[in-house]
Amino acid sequence: MIPIRHLAGKEVALFGLGGSGLATARALEAGGARVDVWDDSTERVAAAEEQGLAIIDLREADMSRYEALIVAPGVPLTHPQPHWVVVRAQEAGVSVIGDIELFVNEREATCPEAAFVAITGTNGKSTTTALISHLLSECGMDVQMGGNIGRPVLDLESLSEDSVYVIEVSSYQIDLAPSLAPDIGVLLNLSPDHLDRHGDMDHYASIKERVVKAARLAVVGVDDEMSAAIAQRLMDRDQAVECISCQNAVETGVYAQNGHVYEVFEGEGVEVVDLSSSNSLRGSHNGQNAAAAIAVCGALGLELEEISGALLSFPGLAHRMKPVAQAGNVLFVNDSKATNAEAAAHALAAFDRIYWIAGGRAKAGGISSLQSYFPKVVRAYLIGEAAEEFEQQLGGAVGAQKFGSLEAAVEAAARDAGQDACEEAVVLLSPGCASFDQFQNFEIRGDAFESAAIAAAQVLKDEGTR
Incomplete structure (x- = not known):
């Protein structure tokens, strides 16, 4: 501690x-x-x-x-x-x-040389935190990862100038940390979230801005208007800023396009890594996560060659678009953390032939906002309280079947995907729902999917050898 x-x-x-x-x-x-x-x-x-x-x-x-x-x-x-x-x-x-403020003050009082990276954003902060920690660890650094992910910040190892403290911070935690001033602050993106707690979007954004406002280096996503405005304000006062994007090239910083990630040197984008071969970093949103991690790790002294190799060995974060089993051309992906439609959209965007397991306790709007992704779905396997609602929202655009259990849905999806002759068929759990109708939390739901996926993959392998 x-x-x-x-x-x-x-x-x-x-x-x-x-x-x-x-x-x-x-x-x-x-x-x-x-x-x-x-x-x-x-x-x-x-x-x-x-x-x-x-x-x-x-x-x-x-x-x-x-x-x-x-x-x-x-x-x-x-x-x-x-x-x-x-x-x-x-x-x-x-x-x-809060506890983040205690950590900040203790570091300042007793060990200011300990490197401190703070990461926030409406989406992607856990993956980015885990990715930064993975890169640093793979390259030989002692990494202490915690905060809003995994271990509470004060449960980490004692402060040491030889360690890097990689801390995910939520808006709730930032609100309780008025002295927050990391060496490197990362703000990935901003979209409406937790407004019942913060009142309105302007207040929410102002809280998130604190992560980068007093940082020695600010790494800021510029793909949404509010984050881009924050980056511009910081640059206007001559603060060190690295911009990141998964949509467009940037003048300074790191950006991702079509699965390739580039860092800008003297006005030119130099390719750092091609993520197309990484199952755990698919999708444009993961391009932004990778861009942020590259900017941070470069600032901490890692060479691009080290970063590139370590990126491709990232195993993914549990329950977040994580490949958990494979049999021939069938890939099983656990995205149980996708508890609303916006989160499920990232997974649906990342794959082309999807056998989609969805449902649970629905959030407002259900999956109606995901219609543009329906052509990528071969068939839907619906579970939980939302099964009837989701079947209606699919509206015949996607063939669907309702199941009484997650395990039965996985078996059926695996059986259908196993008959698909395409290069890759993905059995995807991305529920777009809370888990509370059938599971205590999304982690238990994801664990149940993984167990069923491993068993189903073995069945496919056994059938393939007969």
């Missing part, structure tokens, strides 16, 4: 006892702070008490005695209304921050 020593001897309140909250409490205590914890969940309070944490009902505590209130990212600061614990802290003049 990363002990928070800059608060040694101070009294701190902590609200929110999920995974990151517990890690934060342990890090504060390890650094010498006295920590009082609370949660709206009685079950979480009881579990924390069993672990020996000091339980104080913050509804009744004297908030003025605390140096700070640390809250979980899900605790609202402004919209739809401030959480009661935030109101109590603000009335007492106590700062309200």
Whole structure:
């Protein structure tokens, strides 16, 4: 863990006892702070008490005695209304921050030489974070990856000038980190998201902008208007900026076109890598992710030849367009993280002959926005509560069949794909739905798909050898 020593001897309140909250409490205590914890969940309070944490009902505590209130990212600061614990802290003049702010302040106080990369964006931030970490690790660097992906930031190894801390940050976490100033800040893109929490798009964008606003180097996607405007503002004040794009060439930075990624040197694009042979980085959106990773790793001293080789060995992120099995020309791809239509669009755009497994608990609008991709779908295999709705939205443009279980859908899709004579047939789980009707979360749904896919692939292999 990363002990928070800059608060040694101070009294701190902590609200929110999920995974990151517990890690934060342990890090504060390890650094010498006295920590009082609370949660709206009685079950979480009881579990924390069993672990020996000091339980104080913050509804009744004297908030003025605390140096700070640390809250979980899900605790609202402004919209739809401030959480009661935030109101109590603000009335007492106590700062309200999160674990990312603690990390930032501890690094500044004890180990400012530790390299720090912060990544955000509406889409693609987890893949980009994992890709940057993979490239650095493959090239021999000690990488600590965490934040909004995997391990809580304060659960990473102790700060060291020999390590690179690659941290994914959500808008919720940024909102609680007023001192955020990474060595390299990455803003991939902006589109409407979490507006119930942030009020409107302008406020949401202003929060995301903080990741690059105080960074020594800002890596900014310029394929949407709001992000492009942010990049321009930074350049107007002579901040170091690398632009990235998956649509057009850029004057400075890295861009992707038709599966090829180029870095600009002296006004000319020099090819870094051809991603067409990478199953895990298909699609134009992954061109943007790769462009961001190239810009970051180049700034950290890696050579283009090192970066190129490591890119092609990236295994992909679990449940995000990840190839999980193959039998002959049939590829099985787990995109369980695609819990809405916009996310599913990336996977549908990346393949040409798709045996599409979709459904679950539908989001507003269902899959009606995906009509332009229907010609790429050979057949649809529909599951869950949304099966009837999705069949109607397909409207006969795609042949569809409803199934009572994911496993049955995988078996049928594999059987049909196995009879396809094309160069590549893709059995794709990209549900466009939440998982909660049949699975506890998208990870469990994805694991179930992987197990069924491996079994179905083996059946195809066995049939091919007879």
